[in-house]
Amino acid sequence: MRLLAHIGRVMVAGLLVLLLPMIALHPMWAESGDTAGLNNFEFARSLLTDWALPVVILGVLLSMAMIGASYLIRDERIENLLWEQEGES
């Protein structure tokens, strides 16, 4: 198992060695876009107009995740259930 882990590390290192020259030598870096339109106002406008529906869906997804997480970590110990039903006394 330890040998497999070492082989995995070496293979990922090899992947990185292959990946970095490919990134650095790619012709896409020759042309660059205009960054004048990159500002907070444009970002907010884009989020609230072009991407409004994905943002709403994202909110629903986050709500579902939070509700699911709180359900998963609910406390089922008997003393706490009794305390919830009967109060402090």
Added chain:
Amino acid sequence: MIPAMYLVGLGAILFCLGLVGVFTNKNGIIVLMCVEIMLNAVNLNFVAGALHYGDVTGWVFAVIAIAIAAAEVAVGLAIFLALFGDRKTIVLDEITTLKH
């Protein structure tokens, strides 16, 4: 301003580090942290793309990826917490319920 090429290179390095962590660790929390490193590497690539092309779409995608990562961490930690309460372990090799 930092050239986008360096950001993409850093993203590739971070992604590979996360990949090594996911492949070689058995602790569930550490695996979750390595998945987060990989997601952050992807975010770095989105931001680099936005910088390079001058388009805010990369920022929007980065924000969406951050929100999805937050949801994933919330559910992942809750699962590990429930597992620890049940089995007293979060070592991934010992969690084999779905095998049977």
